[in-house]
Amino acid sequence: MGLPGMLSPARIIAQNEASPWGVLALCFIFLWLKRKQVWDGMQPGISFVFIPIGLVITTGTLLVPFSADYLVFQVLLVWLGVFTIFFGRAARIPFIFLAIYGFTISFPLVIQRFAGDIYTQTVIVPLKWFLNVLGYPFTAEGQWLNLITSKGDLIWVAVTVACAGPSTMGVFLAIFALMMLDMPLPPKKAAWLFLFGVVGTGTQNLIRVSILMMTAYYLGEKAMWIAHSWTIYLLFPLWYLLFAYIYFRQFGRQKRVENQPSTSQGGAN
Numbered sequence: 001m002g003l004p005g006m007l008s009p010a011r012i013i014a015q016n017e018a019s020p021w022g023v024l025a026l027c028f029i030f031l032w033l034k035r036k037q038v039w040d041g042m043q044p045g046i047s048f049v050f051i052p053i054g055l056v057i058t059t060g061t062l063l064v065p066f067s068a069d070y071l072v073f074q075v076l077l078v079w080l081g082v083f084t085i086f087f088g089r090a091a092r093i094p095f096i097f098l099a100i101y102g103f104t105i106s107f108p109l110v111i112q113r114f115a116g117d118i119y120t121q122t123v124i125v126p127l128k129w130f131l132n133v134l135g136y137p138f139t140a141e142g143q144w145l146n147l148i149t150s151k152g153d154l155i156w157v158a159v160t161v162a163c164a165g166p167s168t169m170g171v172f173l174a175i176f177a178l179m180m181l182d183m184p185l186p187p188k189k190a191a192w193l194f195l196f197g198v199v200g201t202g203t204q205n206l207i208r209v210s211i212l213m214m215t216a217y218y219l220g221e222k223a224m225w226i227a228h229s230w231t232i233y234l235l236f237p238l239w240y241l242l243f244a245y246i247y248f249r250q251f252g253r254q255k256r257v258e259n260q261p262s263t264s265q266g267g268a269n
Contacts, residue, residue: 037093059081100178124140160210172198172201200243210222212227
């Protein structure tokens, strides 16, 4: 699939396909906000220190076969290599943002390649417990979910690694990195918020899969697949709005503490 196909609305709106584009858009927004720093680094003249770095990035990217999963990333990487040749250290900030975007598209593929079964069970095991506690006729065999609907129909659904939510987790990690770059928090507070965000992102995906199974129970398999197409675009943004609100509050408190005038006791008469 070429670049025009990847940019088609049908592919972007498809399941999970919009997530990397959202992160890429945020990276461009943050890059625009940092434009003065990039401009300040664009010293006149070519730096011979950065020429080989830019050449390695450009030629290395062009020599690697283009992949549909990384096509946009590879095109941007070529431009970054050329930018590095001419502007040297000014490429540092664009490189950071491109690395964040690259992580977003790579994280689900890495999970699928090396930890697919384990990651899938992080959803299936708590889902089975949760639905059984609620009294739904639900069993699990490996990656297959077995559900008897309210009308007595039997539904088998395979939970793949994509259903376990590595894409939304990758998006959360990327956006958290962007927020830390622009609005850094103290390490201890950042670590607690990061842990809270990881747990919350996993929980919202568990809620999503639970909603799908309940939809299948009450409304049937066809309704479940309809819900499968839009729930991710509803639940994750709502969850991240909550997380962003908490993050901004913590950042605001930190800034107020830093801006408080220091007081000292005693003094010269």
